[in-house]
Amino acid sequence: MSKFQLILLTVFGFFIIVAVMVFAIYRGAGSVQATVTVWGSIANNDFDTFLNNAGFSQDKTLTISYVEKSVESLEADFTEALAAGSGPDIIILSQDKFWKNKNKLIAIPYSSLGEKDFKDTFVQAGEVFLTAEGIYALPISIDPMVLYYNRDLLSTAGIAKPLSFWDEIYKQTLNLSKRDAAGNLIKSAVAMGETKNIDHFKDILSLLFLQAGTPITAIVGSELRSTLTDNFNLPINPAGSALDFYAEFANPTKTYHSWNRTMPEAQTRFTSGDLAYYLGFASEVTALRGKSPTLNFSVASVPQSRVAGRAITFAHIEGMAISRGSKNPTAAFLAVSKIILPENASLLSQILGLPPVRRDLLGVRPTDSIFPVFYDAALQSKVWLDPDDEGTDQIFRDMIDTITSGRARTSEIVNKASEKLDNLINK
Numbered sequence: 001m002s003k004f005q006l007i008l009l010t011v012f013g014f015f016i017i018v019a020v021m022v023f024a025i026y027r028g029a030g031s032v033q034a035t036v037t038v039w040g041s042i043a044n045n046d047f048d049t050f051l052n053n054a055g056f057s058q059d060k061t062l063t064i065s066y067v068e069k070s071v072e073s074l075e076a077d078f079t080e081a082l083a084a085g086s087g088p089d090i091i092i093l094s095q096d097k098f099w100k101n102k103n104k105l106i107a108i109p110y111s112s113l114g115e116k117d118f119k120d121t122f123v124q125a126g127e128v129f130l131t132a133e134g135i136y137a138l139p140i141s142i143d144p145m146v147l148y149y150n151r152d153l154l155s156t157a158g159i160a161k162p163l164s165f166w167d168e169i170y171k172q173t174l175n176l177s178k179r180d181a182a183g184n185l186i187k188s189a190v191a192m193g194e195t196k197n198i199d200h201f202k203d204i205l206s207l208l209f210l211q212a213g214t215p216i217t218a219i220v221g222s223e224l225r226s227t228l229t230d231n232f233n234l235p236i237n238p239a240g241s242a243l244d245f246y247a248e249f250a251n252p253t254k255t256y257h258s259w260n261r262t263m264p265e266a267q268t269r270f271t272s273g274d275l276a277y278y279l280g281f282a283s284e285v286t287a288l289r290g291k292s293p294t295l296n297f298s299v300a301s302v303p304q305s306r307v308a309g310r311a312i313t314f315a316h317i318e319g320m321a322i323s324r325g326s327k328n329p330t331a332a333f334l335a336v337s338k339i340i341l342p343e344n345a346s347l348l349s350q351i352l353g354l355p356p357v358r359r360d361l362l363g364v365r366p367t368d369s370i371f372p373v374f375y376d377a378a379l380q381s382k383v384w385l386d387p388d389d390e391g392t393d394q395i396f397r398d399m400i401d402t403i404t405s406g407r408a409r410t411s412e413i414v415n416k417a418s419e420k421l422d423n424l425i426n427k
Contacts, residue, residue, distance in 0.1 A: 040092030107134030137319025193250025
């Protein structure tokens with residue numbers, strides 16, 4: 001065991017010792033001293049496999065009961081359960097569900113788990129759960145955005161390696177996008193520019209915003225606010241530049257026109273062999289293989305900005321948070337502390353088919369052709385504080401649809417979106 005792991009075990013071991021001491025006070029009949037209920041959208045089979053293989057089913061001091069909820073119903077069910085005086089001890093929330101549910105959660109104070117210890121343990125994307133009051137969730141999984149590419153289409157076009165920087169797409173599009181005699185796109189370089197048939201439009205635009213230099217939202221004083229109109233000492237508004245870039249590929253007047261709303265959904269077009277580059281998530285690799293077993297594809301890091309100064313991708317990250325409705329928050333913290341120990345975090349990442357959220361585990365490189373890219377992406381991931389995922393989905397959709405239709409100038413669109421975002425925050 002490394003010195004780094006020993007330090008982390010010491011930090012979390014303190015909480016486990018305290019929790020066990022508290023459990024002794026509540027010791028009752030039978031051998032089980034505490035039961036903790038966890039709600040999340042992870043598949044029952046996967047989480048039960050994790051609990052069994054990690055030895056939780058043999059633990060006589062702590063019983064963890066997991067309840068799978070759909071992504072669509074998790075938040076509403078949690079709210080209803082709290083109102084009824086029931087619900088889970090722990091809820092697994094994604095970063096875009098965290099902020100609007102923050103008042104339903106218990107923060108771990110920094111006096112118990114230091115901010116530096118947290119940052120030394122988890123990937124940077126997990127810092128979305130850090131606030132002035134304390135730590136609202138401990139990361140359990142991360143699903144970073146990566147670039148899937150069709151090796152055959154690139155080879156046919158004489159392209160030796162996939163995109164490294166976004167500005168390379170202009171030249172490559174001339175060789176990758178193909179039209180029939182009627183001028184219809186039959187092959188596409190990249191799926192960007194629309195909302196209707198790009199499931200990840202909000203994620204891709206978030207990626208471009210973050211790479212351009214805007215965090216989208218930020219805590220100013222004690223308040224969350226939009227940063228879309230901020231220039232950050234740059235000559236032009238970075239959010240506007242990112243929005244223009246995204247929309248360009250749906251503009252039929254551009255030589256690098258690559259996408260339109262009449263096409264099938266982006267993932268489907270990629271698995272059919274008609275899309276060279278697909279911006280998706282690490283979790284999609286199994287689905288891509290399943291949809292098209294003969295597709296000759298590989299994966300790379302997402303393209304970067306040449307002026308950003310660091311590699312950035314976007315991710316979905318989930319954290320385990322202690323519910324305000326928990327009847328035994330000490331037991332809940334014990335469960336969370338055990339789940340994120342190195343051996344357990346490693347096991348869970350293997351079961352989920354995702355890179356681990358712990359830095360020490362990401363330092364041990366896989367040897368296959370896919371997961372090293374996922375590991376790099378996990379370390380490079382950034383996220384943003386989303387005040388309301390459904391509301392911001394509509395704001396992003398309106399931005400894209402307005403600019404592609406030409407109904408307003410970019411600056412007007414960004415100003416309106418920022419105003420809507422602030423209204424959503426203050427709702």
